[in-house]
Amino acid sequence: MTSITRRTALAAALALTLPALHAQESATAQLAAKPFTIVAPFPPGGPIDILSRMLATGLGEQYKQAAVVDNKPGANGNIGIEQVKRAAPDGHTLLVVPAGNLTINPTLMHNLGYNVEADFAPVSMMARASNVIAVNPAVPAHTIGELVALSKAKPNTISYASPGVGSGLHLAGELLREQTGADILHIAYKGSGPGLNDVLGGTVPMIVGNLPTLLPHLQSGRLRALAVTDAQRDPAIPDVPTLAEAGVKGIAVSSWYGVLAPKGTPPAVVEQLARDVARILGTPANQASLQKLGLHAWLVPTAAFGDLIRKETATWAPIIRSRKIEAQ
Structure with a gap:
């Protein structure tokens, strides 16, 4: 009786395993069938471009195809994003994109040419970067508390730069103002x-700003970091406290970057691509490159990635509405 039970259990396990193996083999064969295009909806040189090139190199090597x-x-990334939206859902056209295009623009921009949930299949997170609140060394503030006090003592004199209206960095500044009452003014740049x-x-x-952008100037002393907006300190600047450590609760945000495929891409292909992303970013060479740039691999699984997009969208929407922030 015991042997029959064991044989039955083994047969059942095999019956469950074989379809999964077959699906994985089919996905691998499909991905090896033709070249890849990795769409980076921003100019060369930044984190999106760097991560896109890592992904392209790794996929090209894995599947022996051009990538x-x-x-x-x-259009704030929208041109490239819409190109991927229209692409064939076969895993060969992928989008590497920052958080803001997925979690901020849907609230900020009324005539957005895409719907994140309806048009895309989340594949995997790739990396994150700490956001840093920093000042010119001439500013007489060495802590967030001193900055807030200075802004209140001298109203309308402390302004902060961000890479654009509605960017995650702009909204992090607005969240700081909302949580502390700091009298700080936003200046948007392109x-x-x-x-x-x-x-x-x-x-x-x-x-x-995000750490990859500011790190060289923090290291040279041309900028002074007051805090990071993440939940934990960044190992690249370990002496800089988090906002929570500085007494400002309720702010824990970072810049992050992920990979998406067009909606309708087969689940087995999406899962295989997620495994590929983890393998590519896990190589010692790529790990070292990311750390040097102030980036950290952040491999959130496919389902959790989708949940994170929804959660952060819900976080930013009330900030955008309460501050009456509009795309320019």
Whole structure:
């Protein structure tokens, strides 16, 4: 009786395993069938471009196919995003995109040309970067508390730079203002570079930026970091406290980047791509490259990735509405 039970259990386990193995083999064969296009909806040089090239290189090596990065900047990333929306759902056209296009733009922009849930299949998170609140060293504030006090003592004099209206960094600044009552003014730039230059030059006293952008200037002393907006300190700048440690509760946000495929991509293909992303970003060479840039691999599984998008969308929507922030 025992042997029959064991044989039955083994047969049942095999019956469950074989279809999964077959689906994985079919997905692998489908992905190996033709070249890949990785759409990066922003210009070359930033985290999106870097992560896209890592992904393209890894997929090309894995499947022995050409894999190219197609930089499609314009309309705050919408041009490239809509290109992927229209692509065949076969796993060969992928989108590497920052959080804001998935969690902020749906509330901020009324005539958005895509619907995140209806048009895309989340594949995997790739990486995150700490957001940093930093000031020009001439500013007489060494902590968040001192910055808030200074802004209240001298109203309308402390402004902060961000890479654009409705960016995650802009909203992190607005969240800081809402939580602390700080009298800080937002100045929107077309990208991080111009705003950073004005802060380095002393024209603007403060910036909310992501660590890969600010790290060289923090290391050289041309900027002073007051806090990171994440839930934990960043190992690249371990002496900089979190906002919670600085006494500001209720803010724990970071910049992050993920991979999506067109809606309708077979689940087995999506799952195989998620495994590929984990393998590619887990290599020692890519880990070292990410750390040098102030990025951290963040491999959230497919289902949890979708949940995170929905959660952060719900977090940012009331901030956008209460501050009456509108796309420009």
